[in-house]
Amino acid sequence: MDSSKKTTPAAAALTREVTVLNRYGIHARPAALLVKAATGFACEILLEKNGVKVNAKSIMGLLTLEGNHGAKLKIHASGADAAAAIAALADLFERKFFED
Amino acid sequence: MWRTAESPRITVADFFEAGRSILQMDWEANPEAAVGREITEVALNRPGLALAGFLRYFAYRRIQVLGLAEMTYLGSLPAAERIERLQTLAHVPGIVMSRGRRLPAYFRQVCARLGLPVMRTHLVTGHFMNAGTVLMQNLTSPRIRVPGTMIEINGVGVLLEGEPGIGKSEIALALIKRGHSLVADDTTVLTRDSTGAIQGSAVPITREHMEIRGLGIIHVPGLFGVASMRDGMRLDLIIRMQKAAVGADDIDRTGLDAQFRDVLGVPVPLIAVPVAAGRDLTNVVEVAALNQRMKQMGHDAARELDEKLKVALARKD
Numbered sequence: 133m134d135s136s137k138k139t140t141p142a143a144a145a146l147t148r149e150v151t152v153l154n155r156y157g158i159h160a161r162p163a164a165l166l167v168k169a170a171t172g173f174a175c176e177i178l179l180e181k182n183g184v185k186v187n188a189k190s191i192m193g194l195l196t197l198e199g200n201h202g203a204k205l206k207i208h209a210s211g212a213d214a215a216a217a218i219a220a221l222a223d224l225f226e227r228k229f230f231e232d
Numbered sequence: 233m234w235r236t237a238e239s240p241r242i243t244v245a246d247f248f249e250a251g252r253s254i255l256q257m258d259w260e261a262n263p264e265a266a267v268g269r270e271i272t273e274v275a276l277n278r279p280g281l282a283l284a285g286f287l288r289y290f291a292y293r294r295i296q297v298l299g300l301a302e303m304t305y306l307g308s309l310p311a312a313e314r315i316e317r318l319q320t321l322a323h324v325p326g327i328v329m330s331r332g333r334r335l336p337a338y339f340r341q342v343c344a345r346l347g348l349p350v351m352r353t354h355l356v357t358g359h360f361m362n363a364g365t366v367l368m369q370n371l372t373s374p375r376i377r378v379p380g381t382m383i384e385i386n387g388v389g390v391l392l393e394g395e396p397g398i399g400k401s402e403i404a405l406a407l408i409k410r411g412h413s414l415v416a417d418d419t420t421v422l423t424r425d426s427t428g429a430i431q432g433s434a435v436p437i438t439r440e441h442m443e444i445r446g447l448g449i450i451h452v453p454g455l456f457g458v459a460s461m462r463d464g465m466r467l468d469l470i471i472r473m474q475k476a477a478v479g480a481d482d483i484d485r486t487g488l489d490a491q492f493r494d495v496l497g498v499p500v501p502l503i504a505v506p507v508a509a510g511r512d513l514t515n516v517v518e519v520a521a522l523n524q525r526m527k528q529m530g531h532d533a534a535r536e537l538d539e540k541l542k543v544a545l546a547r548k549d
Contacts, residue, residue: 160449171396171397183238184377186377186379186419187379187396189396189397190379190396190418190419190443191418191443191449192417192418192419192438192441192442192443192449193379193418193419195437195438196377196418196419196435196437196438198437
């Protein structure tokens with residue numbers, strides 16, 4: 133096992149559940165919006181659907197999630213700016229990625 | 233670190249879809265019953281003894297394969313008894329008829345009443361038992377989805393990993409242009425197959441695409457031809473790309489200290505490669521793959537030089 137991965141204090145690890153509200157789900161454009169928002173934060177951000185987690189800073193990763201309309205996802209963030217990151221990403225979900 | 237693995241459950245419909253072409257299967261009866269019908273014991277069984285009336289240890293949770301022997305035996309029974317014996321199959325997940333054999337009318341009626349999915353294969357029974365078992369084990373083998381781009385370089389399967397934005401896809405793109413093949417961009421599915429080897433593949437929906445910063449999403453086989461893609465590849469080497477830090481002590485300068493990563497219980501060689509401005513990583517990755525191939529062939533350059541040095545130094549002693 134390699135041990136070089138950064139460890140973040142458990143206290144800064146946050147999770148929030150969100151629902152995909154826009155009709156077409158997480159297709160390329162919403163994925164790009166999420167990545168753009170996520171890369172603005174230093175913390176590690178993962179999106180989870182049915183136990184599968186992907187990095188929110190990767191477009192292809194987000195597309196493999198197949199986040200359809202109505203899907204319930206979890207946003208996990210760990211790091212110093214985790215709270216702000218979760219708020220920013222959850223906001224995009226709530227605004228339906230400016231679609232519909 | 234990577235998450236824990238999952239071992240998927242499979243239904244009769246999953247088994248049929250996966251085996252349709254390689255096991256030369258067709259539906260014989262009741263395909264609608266196969267959807268959502270789980271195979272709870274991942275193996276194939278020939279129900280000869282059970283049909284003959286010996287029911288203790290009958291492996292009814294498995295897919296049942298009926299070959300020449302079973303069908304000839306059933307045919308030898310009086311009509312009423314046949315139907316009674318077929319009740320034995322009431323709780324099996326599904327049935328496969330080998331050698332392309334069709335269901336006789338009495339059997340078809342029983343299956344319709346029991347709502348039992350029946351497939352037929354054009355393979356002979358023995359061949360189907362072997363190939364079907366391997367396929368089923370691979371379908372249910374432990375798997376894990378990992379962040380990383382996988383490429384096949386001269387027959388060596390390499391997983392590139394590193395933080396988003398470090399340049400994994402750019403290197404994969406350069407390697408594709410040199411004639412190597414993409415297995416998966418950004419997210420790779422790793423499974424442990426029935427031989428204990430780790431196999432990598434892409435998530436189906438994004439299989440043929442890559443994201444390159446500044447360009448967006450590109451279609452790899454469209455731009456580079458079908459040879460630029462591979463559906464699956466054995467994982468031989470993991471290359472971790474990391475930002476070069478002054479005094480980083482986990483970079484192996486000799487290649488003598490082999491590192492391994494545990495992937496689904498299998499140790500996979502791992503090397504850490506520092507990323508720095510002006511460093512041609514495409515070359516480094518390509519050579520790392522070739523070097524790995526040399527090692528698999530039994531040649532370890534670092535060790536061989538070290539042995540030579542030791543002999544030479546001993547002489548001067």
